[in-house]
Amino acid sequence: MKGSGNLIKILGEAIDAGKNAAFVTVISVDGSTPREAGAKMLVFENGAIEGTVGGGALEALAIKQAVACVRKGLGGKFIFDLKPAGNTGMICMGRVEIFIDVYKNPLKILILGAGHVGVKIAEAANLAGYPCLVADDRPEFANKERFPSASGIILENPHEAVARAGVDEDTYVVIVTRGHALDRECLEEAMKTKAPYIGMIGSAEKVREVFRRVGGKKLYPLKDKRVYSPIGLDLGGKTPGEIAVSILAEIIQLHYKRGGGHMRVRGKA
Helix, strand or coil: CCCHHHHHHHHHHHHHCCCCEEEEEEEEEEECCCCCCCCEEEEECCCCEEECCCCHHHHHHHHHHHHHHHHHCCCEEEEEECCCCCCCCCCCCEEEEEEEEEECCCCEEEEECCCHHHHHHHHHHHHHCCCEEEEECCCCCCCCCCCCCCCEEEECCHHHHHHHCCCCCCEEEEECCCCHHHHHHHHHHHCCCCCCEEEECCCHHHHHHHHHHHHCCCCCHHHCCCEECCCCCCCCCCCHHHHHHHHHHHHHHHHCCCCCCCCCCCCCC
16 A cells, blocks of 8 residues: 555656556545545546545545546545435445645647657756647657757657557647648648647748648638647747747647737736
């Protein structure tokens, strides 16, 4: 059995890796119950656990409730009746009250392409506290030496990595590959996911050509409000670092649904 200190350490490592989880704590018991108040368990979004709150049907229900809470992004207090006529199917005679505390990353970033811009995007994401996953088929580019802060590296064609990356409604996809053809393939795959944001680098001319080709496959980037291309806010920068900042600024702006205007005070003091 792992102590609460170990569970907190595991939770911290999971959050750093971009995983969502919930802390389940038994806060009160009444009668005969599997565990005492204070028992803790860590539950991940896929149902995997660390620790225990007693095993059996009670734990199964607690896991199910915790997974649902993680997916909703909202925890709370829950009561399980352990009497034979209760909601657990157990023969214990008691009542357990648990509290579920959800730890969910606000967003994560999938970087498709491990070139110079990809490196700077990963650095900016790390500074902002956002976990990022990097995909590229070139081992000399996609590695931990170049991306020390990445939560993971997928070494395969970027467009094929989209399916493996587990893209969901919290995943912001950034397409910065080494060529137009790869960008197009990535865009096609990304548009099939639930990603709330799909940004693709490129000049206006290149973007129009990619959109035209993608449209031939009955995918319509111009009608898809998730697609932002050319990517980033118009800040005027040209270097990989400046481009990365403009991309992160756009992602943050959209995530928080803000206008992106200046915050300076105007008028008389």
